[in-house]
Amino acid sequence: MEALKERIRREGKVLPGNIIKVDGFLNHRVDCAFLGEIADEFARIFDVSQADVILTAEASGIALAAVCAYRWGKPMIFAKKAKSDNIEGGLYQSEIMSYTYNKKVTLLVSKQWLRPGSRVLIIDDFMARGEAARGLCELVSQAGCELLGVGIAVEKGFQGGGDRLREMGVNYHALAVIESAEPDHIEFRPE
Amino acid sequence: MEALKERIRREGKVLPGNIIKVDGFLNHRVDCAFLGEIADEFARIFDVSQADVILTAEASGIALAAVCAYRWGKPMIFAKKAKSDNIEGGLYQSEIMSYTYNKKVTLLVSKQWLRPGSRVLIIDDFMARGEAARGLCELVSQAGCELLGVGIAVEKGFQGGGDRLREMGVNYHALAVIESAEPDHIEFRPE
Numbered sequence: 001m002e003a004l005k006e007r008i009r010r011e012g013k014v015l016p017g018n019i020i021k022v023d024g025f026l027n028h029r030v031d032c033a034f035l036g037e038i039a040d041e042f043a044r045i046f047d048v049s050q051a052d053v054i055l056t057a058e059a060s061g062i063a064l065a066a067v068c069a070y071r072w073g074k075p076m077i078f079a080k081k082a083k084s085d086n087i088e089g090g091l092y093q094s095e096i097m098s099y100t101y102n103k104k105v106t107l108l109v110s111k112q113w114l115r116p117g118s119r120v121l122i123i124d125d126f127m128a129r130g131e132a133a134r135g136l137c138e139l140v141s142q143a144g145c146e147l148l149g150v151g152i153a154v155e156k157g158f159q160g161g162g163d164r165l166r167e168m169g170v171n172y173h174a175l176a177v178i179e180s181a182e183p184d185h186i187e188f189r190p191e
Numbered sequence: 192m193e194a195l196k197e198r199i200r201r202e203g204k205v206l207p208g209n210i211i212k213v214d215g216f217l218n219h220r221v222d223c224a225f226l227g228e229i230a231d232e233f234a235r236i237f238d239v240s241q242a243d244v245i246l247t248a249e250a251s252g253i254a255l256a257a258v259c260a261y262r263w264g265k266p267m268i269f270a271k272k273a274k275s276d277n278i279e280g281g282l283y284q285s286e287i288m289s290y291t292y293n294k295k296v297t298l299l300v301s302k303q304w305l306r307p308g309s310r311v312l313i314i315d316d317f318m319a320r321g322e323a324a325r326g327l328c329e330l331v332s333q334a335g336c337e338l339l340g341v342g343i344a345v346e347k348g349f350q351g352g353g354d355r356l357r358e359m360g361v362n363y364h365a366l367a368v369i370e371s372a373e374p375d376h377i378e379f380r381p382e
Contacts, residue, residue, distance in 0.1 A: 032261040058249065059272075073224055074223070081250075
């Protein structure tokens with residue numbers, strides 16, 4: 001998606017440790033109109049009409065998944081990362097490593113809301129080593145749902161998460177795959 | 192907002208400890224089309240055209256704030272609840288008590304994105320004792336921004352958070368104020 005790449009080139013910041021910050025439009029201050037354009041691009045790639053529900057992980061995936069779900073007229077479920085007192089009954093759970101916070105976290109979805117047989121499209125803002133997406137796929141599988149696909153806005157291609165999903169045969173698409181990132185130059189993988 | 196009250200009556204669950212669960216449409220599985228209706232209701236109450244930015248707190252406020260911001264053509268900022276390695280530079284910070292998780296958390300917003308003089312509308316899904324809203328108001332004040340108002344979808348009126356904001360003279364509105372909640376009956380405050 002050229003407009004997304006252009007945005008990353010213009011506004012992205014590369015920090016030590018291969019951290020690429022796009023928090024001015026994607027995951028802290030969020031350009032919601034632009035999320036609508038991203039949603040339209042996903043809808044060209046995936047047959048979103050087939051989806052029963054859009055699944056993402058808290059917190060930074062929620063804004064993008066919500067705008068996508070709103071535009072597509074679908075419900076959205078976000079997996080929680082901590083057990084609150086307000087979740088009762090059965091839970092699907094998947095343990096993942098969060099490299100952003102450098103600790104293990106458990107993704108949780110109430111069994112009440114992710115029903116067996118549902119067709120699920122996973123949407124997330126960012127993919128690095130792919131832990132969140134792996135955990136979300138695991139929840140889909142635990143729930144006996146059908147995985148329609150995984151759509152990611154920005155993939156850090158050099159960290160391997162996306163390629164692992166591609167090799168597993170998942171219907172996986174990222175709208176901008178960063179091949180290498182230096183403070184003065186971000187290189188994208190050709191489409 | 193009658194449609195919201197109706198939804199709470201029909202789908203809400205009251206748990207011991209005055210917990211009211213609306214996670215089937217508001218904050219776990221999210222009915223994004225309905226969030227659009229909530230956004231329209233807020234736009235009847237607040238002059239959203241005056242807002243430069245919509246502010247909320249992660250995680251459960253993000254979906255509603257994103258759909259509102261999308262419909263109103265505004266950017267949205269969500270305050271983070273933990274320091275990640277990816278936030279650099281100055282931060283506005285406000286410590287609040289999270290009763291959902293029974294611990295203190297710090298709301299964080301990068302100074303880069305909440306600019307002095309901006310007109311801010313705070314949107315959140317739920318108000319109990321009002322800690323999140325209080326923290327968000329504090330961030331707005333620290334940043335030298337103008338607070339246009341605070342819009343909440345569901346207020347637990349009997350926990351006092353909303354009344355405190357009303358007494359402070361904040362332009363505060365909740366679309367459904369629950370006055371009392373028993374497993375078999377939810378009573379709303381008259382509008």
